[in-house]
Amino acid sequence: MGEVYEKLQTCLKSVRAKTDFEPRVALILGSGLGDYADGIKAAEVIAYSEIEGFPTSTVAGHKGRFVFGHVGDVPVVIMQGRVHFYEGYPMSDVVLPARLMGLMGAGKLILTNAAGGVNFDYRPGDFMMITDHITTGVPSPLIGANVDELGVRFPDMSEVYSVRMQNIIREKAHELGIPLREGVYVQLTGPAYETPAEIRMCRAWGGDAVGMSTACEAMAARHMGMEVCGISCITNLAAGMSDQPLDHKEVQETADRVAKQFKELITAIVGGI
Numbered sequence: 001m002g003e004v005y006e007k008l009q010t011c012l013k014s015v016r017a018k019t020d021f022e023p024r025v026a027l028i029l030g031s032g033l034g035d036y037a038d039g040i041k042a043a044e045v046i047a048y049s050e051i052e053g054f055p056t057s058t059v060a061g062h063k064g065r066f067v068f069g070h071v072g073d074v075p076v077v078i079m080q081g082r083v084h085f086y087e088g089y090p091m092s093d094v095v096l097p098a099r100l101m102g103l104m105g106a107g108k109l110i111l112t113n114a115a116g117g118v119n120f121d122y123r124p125g126d127f128m129m130i131t132d133h134i135t136t137g138v139p140s141p142l143i144g145a146n147v148d149e150l151g152v153r154f155p156d157m158s159e160v161y162s163v164r165m166q167n168i169i170r171e172k173a174h175e176l177g178i179p180l181r182e183g184v185y186v187q188l189t190g191p192a193y194e195t196p197a198e199i200r201m202c203r204a205w206g207g208d209a210v211g212m213s214t215a216c217e218a219m220a221a222r223h224m225g226m227e228v229c230g231i232s233c234i235t236n237l238a239a240g241m242s243d244q245p246l247d248h249k250e251v252q253e254t255a256d257r258v259a260k261q262f263k264e265l266i267t268a269i270v271g272g273i
Contacts, residue, residue, distance in 0.1 A: 010053045011100050012104070026106035046068075063080045099220055115233065118208055134215070141217075166182075172268035
């Protein structure tokens with residue numbers, strides 16, 4: 001058993017010592033979106049610090065805990081605050097939570113984030129369904145010895161974001177009257193916001209939004225056979241696209257402004273998938 005899988009098993013054993021709750025759907029909540037978990041029927045809450053070997057988030061606004069409960073009748077596990085590569089963790093630790101939720105029993109993963117708009121048609125407060133991603137700017141979470149217990153050495157990534165789940169997101173957004181963008185998400189390392197030249201590069205690559213998380217988690221989840229979807233909340237226009245300096249406060253304020261719609265959409269998606 002390799003070191004990565006052994007660490008996962010240690011974390012799983014630690015969680016199972018506290019709860020036997022088996023989720024069907026896993027959610028990872030991004031900046032400004034974490035309070036969604038506060039409104040569900042919680043059966044158990046486990047702080048990351050209580051899980052042996054688990055990496056802990058150091059980002060302001062991330063509570064750092066798993067919430068187990070139900071959205072409607074669907075058993076879910078919600079990651080309230082994620083771990084980022086820019087915090088100094090190895091990529092295997094960054095994606096450990098997504099893998100761990102899969103081992104808990106969740107076959108479906110909903111990823112959310114706050115992202116910068118690269119597409120000139122986007123505005124702060126827009127929701128963008130992720131149809132594909134570009135991870136050229138970050139190390140692959142699959143580098144190193146393959147974890148055979150999770151998946152194959154050379155996994156197919158032609159459909160990282162489930163077409164079936166995308167159709168459900170479109171349907172639910174339409175029913176709720178929530179405008180929905182669709183586009184390609186680019187993950188870069190952070191923690192600095194990108195330069196105007198880097199944003200021009202992302203646009204030339206075909207990117208519509210840019211951020212510092214999510215795509216690596218999606219890749220790791222697909223490697224182990226989970227069905228994945230993702231939604232970005234466009235909280236600002238990226239560098240060079242406006243005269244306004246970029247700061248984390250703006251990210252939080254925009255996410256807070258659209259939080260009610262976001263919660264409605266997530267609830268509908270969970271019920272639909």
